[in-house]
Amino acid sequence: MSRTAPQKQSTASETPVQRRRKVRLIPNAITLAIGQNLRSFREERGMTQLELAMSAEVERTRVSKLELGRVNASVLTLATICHVLNITLADLFGDIRLAHPPTTEGGTLRRANQAVLDKKPAAKRTKPSSKAASK
16 A cells, blocks of 8 residues: 555656655555554644644644654654653563564565675776786
8 A cells, every 4th residue: 555656757857866766655554554553653742743843843734744754754853752741762662572673565676776796896907917017
């Protein structure tokens, strides 16, 4: 169940950033679980998204996107939000378990720019001997 827009053919006028944004498969199970936990902790404390955002010094839309699982937050952002909510990162990640390696649902690479070594390393060059160079 993916909420991302259908991918279109790449055009010459697209920037590299626009092309990268197309391949991101967010939300995923982890970002959704973090978002649900974040929302429940926020609501338990009777805070609005705006109040949390102002206290954590992030944009309200960022809090909304986090709760919907639509962004990957940095550890620093999550730690700041946890501090405001008076919880630990362990509380936020509490019941989240990763049952498979971080790939897309189709089993492809997680990121479009992730390196793949599909050929043998180049052979080492040998330096010519000093005798051959002096001839």
